[in-house]
Amino acid sequence: MNEGEGVRRLVLGLVSVTSVTVAWESAARYGLVDPLFLPPPTEVLATAVDLLRHGYRGSPLWVHVGLSLGRALVAFVAAVIVGIPLGVMIGISPIFAGLIDPFVQFLRPLPKLALIPLVILWFGIGEFSKVFLIFLSASLSIVVGAAAAVANVRRQQIRAGKVLGAHGFALFRHVMLPQMAPELFVAVRLSLGIGWTTLIAAEMIAADAGLGWMAVNASAYLRTDIVMLGIVLLGLTGYVLDLAIVGLQRWVTPWAGRS
């Protein structure tokens, strides 16, 4: 993507976000939709200011954002550390794949909400359980992505590596791993989205702070303004996380998609 195209996309993005916001505001203001269903942006903004000043249920707004972000990041780092080697092993060894894959495929599509009672029994109601739930869904997605990345390493590159004297671990370290890197980033990026959506489930385990908890709790009292604020903050934070991963990807694997 060249610079001109980037600027154009930014402008188009701004135009579309602004129009949707204006349409949303006018729909509420002219009574087209019940503000109870869709609180207008000005009301959400006022709520944001209120929560920034007074906090929500005893915690300042930034604590809710920070806590959720912290839970997600700890879970992600763990998911990357565990998921990538596991996925690579599944990709390399058919025996290992046969042994592990059934569990991965069974657990992956499982709604993580269903695991909450078990997670509480196993790990209690502390932070570990919340992080574990996010870790579980993120790492399973990384495992699958990493295994696919191994399968997609080009045979020709492996041959080029072998013929230049790379065998065994050296072949893995110097040829396969760098070749998989762009796809591993894609896997991590996807898992970020999946893990971030698990946040809501995770924060249903005895949480009294966090963005996901905030949105769910507010919905029980029909505080749609706070629900909307929670959704906007969840979306924005997720978007920023995604941008960070894409930035890291560009920095670490500048060749991706260009050879």
Add this chain to the structure above:
Amino acid sequence: MVAPDINRRRFVTLAAGAAALVGAPEIGRAAEKPAVVRIGYLTAARAWTIGMTDGSFDAALGTKVEWVTFPAGGPALSLLAARQIDFAIFGITPIAAGLSRKLPIEILGSPEIVATSERLIVKPGIAGIKDLEGKRIAVAPSSTMSYALEAVIRINNLDSHSIKRLPLTQPDTIAAWRRGDIDATYINGPFWGELLADGGKQLLVSADLQPAGIFVWNSAVVRKDFADGYPETVVAWLQTVQAQFDRYKADPDGVSRALAKAYGAPFEAVRDTLAGLHYPSFKEQLGPGYWGNNVESGKDAPMVRALDDVAKFLADTGEIQRDGIPGSFAQTVNYDLLNKAFPA
């Protein structure tokens, strides 16, 4: 050219049709019966839902009845806001929150008063209420139990900051109890049965709070535009609900057994849970001991004041905005239809 004209006419017809589709069930049919009545009810067994199991409501209302279940009061608010249900009976905490958010619903009395169905259960090491300080207490989020727990803390002047409240659903509470992650819980039946069997000790029940003016109950509510459109149906519905409670009072074991079968729950659990509630008749409720007889006499009635107390508690904890609380909750009660259904 003719085409644009035809197109315009077509558009007008379509628009009129759409308006008719959207507006028809609500506008200008005050005297008629609705095509369908949708009743929301809590997933747990309740005495009045005996009328669901044998078609009593269908017969009494003379229309098709749909039953919509919800797991807690929060989702019930969403169902009412989305116009997916017309009637429901659920806890005052969410009802106070909904009314403070200008949810267009009206209160139709308090047919179920919590007495022993919600209890404070503690681990054996806790001797009295004062011992709750510094402990971890689980309570279902946004429930009447969370309100009752706060009332216990307030009435007994406990050090509120030292007590760790853990928002957990009832099944999760039992899991946390088994692991020893919590010291106490304010929980409803049948869940406390399991905890008592596991060595738990009962510290108090919600009825113990009544002398201090703390009432916890389930109210019947109706969507306001439904009540405006079909007053006769509301009257019939109220009378049918009363009839179900009368059936229960006449034969608690028989009704419990039938409900246990319908809900697939153990008979003892259903019987004990239902026995944990008081069922004042609607006629009683229109007296000075509950809601009063009209908006004027209702202003100082105990239930109206209790509802105001709940709303203020929610505002204190930051769940709702203080300026949303109605001036008097008596205005949110439909005395007309209650009086019409149960004339003095």
Add this chain to the structure above:
Amino acid sequence: MVAPLIELQSVSKCFRAQRTRQETWAIRDVSLNIGEGEFLCLLGPSGCGKSTILDMLAGFEGPTEGRILIAGEPVGRPGPDRGVVFQDASLFPWLSVIDNVTFAPRLSGVAPSTYRAQALELIEKMGLGGFENHAPYELSGGMRQRVAIARAWISNPRILLMDEPFGALDAQTRLEMQETLLAARGQAVSTVLFVTHDIEEALFLADRVAVMSRRPGRITLDIPIPFPRPRCYEALIADPAFSRLKQDIVRILRQEIVARRETDRA
């Protein structure tokens, strides 16, 4: 007589399709010797098994029947002693030009001082001076192939195996590459097996051309190319002997096609 460096003794190679389990013979009963320092072009239509021979010499595959010897020994696992240049350059996109070129010596653990000067010299010789720190995706197709040749060449391989290395390049670039290859080889004589389907390329580069039939591949013609070195492309194509050789090879390839059609019909 000195034993040839490379010996293929009645080599056949059969592939079995993984799903259908159907057997396909890529080459059948191929015997071929290549002497030390010889530049042999293996010429033939696509899918005749030329690349299979190269893969077996590199050590990627083993023969189904027959024996393959290099300096009297069976072929071992792939290594930098047999440099390979693939049709697509197969550079490592995450490494710069210089890091691609020095991949093999770096891996062998010798000190950078021993190979760095040589690498820079090789890059210069390949016409890549000033591009050492560029990434592969910043280079043209021809430049990438130059890097690939330098990468194979830096280990001074005894044998250089080239699999249609210039097949994907435009005519102008191809000629430049051919000339670069000949010039570079002039200084460091090594044995080259060069696979191509381009007759002129074979005649321009090789000391000897072996023509292969369609699958299953067999050697149908094995002729020395007598033109003296250094060769000049313009002079060569003007030479009547060049045209005659080209016509002979074209005729052989055509007969092969006709014969093939007849056996298919029968």
